[in-house]
Amino acid sequence: MINKVRGTQDILPARLLDKTDAQIERWNLVEGAAREVFRLFGFDEIRTPIIEKTELFERGVGTETDVNKEMYTFEDRDGQSVSLRPESTASVVRAYIEHGLFNQPGLVKLYYIGPQFRRERPQKGRYRQFGQIGVEVLGQSDDPAIEAEVIEMLDLYFKKLSITGIEILINSIGDENCRPAYIARLKEAISERLSNLCGNCRGRYETNPLRVLDCKVESCQPYLSELPTITDSLCKACRDHFDQFKQMLDERGIPYTIAPRLVRGLDYYSRTAFEITGSQLGAQNTIVGGGRYDGLSELIGGPPVKGFGFAFGIERMILSLPENIVDARASAPTIFIAYIGDEARRHSFALARRLREAGITTVVDLEGRKLKKALAVANNLSARFALIIGEDEIHRGSYALRDMTTGEQKEVTETELVNNLNGR
RNA sequence: GCGGCUAUAGCUCAGUUGUUUAGAGCGCGUGACUGUGGAUCACGAGGCCGUGGGUUCAAGACCCACUAGCCGCCCCA
Structure with a gap:
């Protein structure tokens, strides 16, 4: 594996x-x-x-x-x-x-x-x-x-x-005008306290002194609060920029x-x-x-x-994100077509094609399952409706539409289906 | 890169001081029910116990290494 x-x-x-x-x-x-x-x-x-x-x-x-x-x-x-x-x-x-x-x-x-x-x-x-x-x-x-x-x-x-x-x-x-002078002041202040700071800070004192300010080590905190902040060292242009930003x-x-x-x-x-x-x-x-x-x-x-x-x-x-912000069933199919027998199977594929052209999200059983198993799959997919097609339905020209939430079932024609579920 | 915890069925997890055939719940499959899902019941499938080595008469369990996940450090998104 x-x-x-x-x-x-x-x-x-x-x-x-x-x-x-x-x-x-x-x-x-x-x-x-x-x-x-x-x-x-x-x-x-x-x-x-x-x-x-x-x-x-x-x-x-x-x-x-x-x-x-x-x-x-x-x-x-x-x-x-x-x-x-x-x-x-x-x-x-x-x-x-x-x-x-x-x-x-x-x-x-x-x-x-x-x-x-x-x-x-x-x-x-x-x-x-x-x-x-x-x-x-x-x-x-x-x-x-x-x-x-x-x-x-x-x-x-x-x-x-x-x-x-x-x-x-x-x-x-700050910017290139005021930061260098600040960094010089900062390094000086750090060097006075260097022996009290953690190993990481001592390394950063050399490579990137600004990052010392950011240290999260508990024992460093009292010394960090004594260090000069850049806010007090900003040049006029940077300070104005920052002030305007805050005001906005x-x-x-x-x-x-x-x-x-x-x-x-x-x-x-x-x-x-x-x-x-x-x-x-x-x-x-x-x-x-x-x-x-x-x-x-x-x-x-x-x-x-x-x-x-x-x-x-x-x-x-x-x-x-909040826990239940997405509805996992939003992408569930509107119709799951279950059929009985070969004739109904072929009929189902053709019907599915027309329903999809009408914008209805349709899943057909592709595995030739028994009705019972097909409905179980529809349930697992959280389909809104199951459409049941057998020889009777084909000859009658209407199908059994089963509401998968309530279990209610009624006879519908293809036209009714398209008109009621268009775009769903 | 450093430290700690963890790894057993698809998922969540039991598994005693080391002992014969490694368990449960959920999920999955089949049936009860020949054209009707969810609930219930019965039966069933599914495991290199993370990988490799070691200790031992004997290892899922103990030891070591590795890998992966989680938690912290560092850093960052």
Whole structure:
């Protein structure tokens, strides 16, 4: 027996599976609501390849980040190093540049839906192949109204899915003008407390001091709270940008929490960083992560482009969904045709064809089962009605229509059937 | 990458201090019921006890390794 690759999963229809987190109905709900809501805000879909040249991610994501170390990278037959995408922002920006979309007037607003790959240790809400839905706003503007509208869109999306108990965390991590000076101050403050911090923090002091702020180790907390926050070190432009952003969220009535120690893992972020956390996810409580990445285009060899976007994990969104939000029977057939005898069997196939042409979801017994067994199958499929066809019915020109919920049965002609059930 | 827990039928799980033929419920199949599902009853099929090694007269059980799942760390979606 060959099993699925570690950290991957099969998504099955709810009827055939008990687990709620791998039901295709839930996936379709999460994806469908995204398409619907994003469309309302004028976003268009983009699909980019699952593999890209490794270089794109090395430059876009950063060589020293963990995401980069977790990539599935291999050499193609011609010697080109390619990688399964660990995230999609770099790909979308690449496509934006490659297709000259910077010549479009105004902002280009795109969303994507698809699998991403990271070779991590799997656990709840964390897979090696995982679904992500994201949006990117690209163009020449960094107006904080972009941030505010995107978060408003997420707010509507969560409402659409009846997900409650989430928290929106926002921060500004400055830009190339004010961040270097802040990092210098931060390093100085950390070095004074270095011996009190955990081993991880001591390592990050060298490689990525901003991440020290994010440390969750209990013993570090008292020292972390003494460190200077970036909020106090922002240059005027960044501070104004952040203030306007917050004001716009206030005006929209969207509640948020300022998280001065929130930083993002990838190298390309600047100014706005945000996360949305949920309560049902165990250790992986971040559902949405996003931010501004004004320098990314240039990092991968493109013209100056400003960008803001987010991505969320489909599996984590599904874990956050209310228990009974999908009706597993929504896709059940309207009619199941059961027949007795060869003549009725042929008649049934022809009738099924006409019913489907009329838009009625129809399943015919293909196995020549006895009536009893055929009805049991209809029951198992949660069919609304069973249509029973024998020689009597054919000669009479009407069939026995059995309501599978009540057990009531009545005679109907084909015309009555089509008129009453059209489109069901 | 690190630590902990777990792995027995399609699913959920029992299986005692190591002993002959490994069990239950649900699900599945057949029948009671020749053209009527769900309820009930009877019967039945279905197991390399995760994989490999070790201890022992004897291993589903004990030991080791590996694999996978879950939980935590790290990181992130």
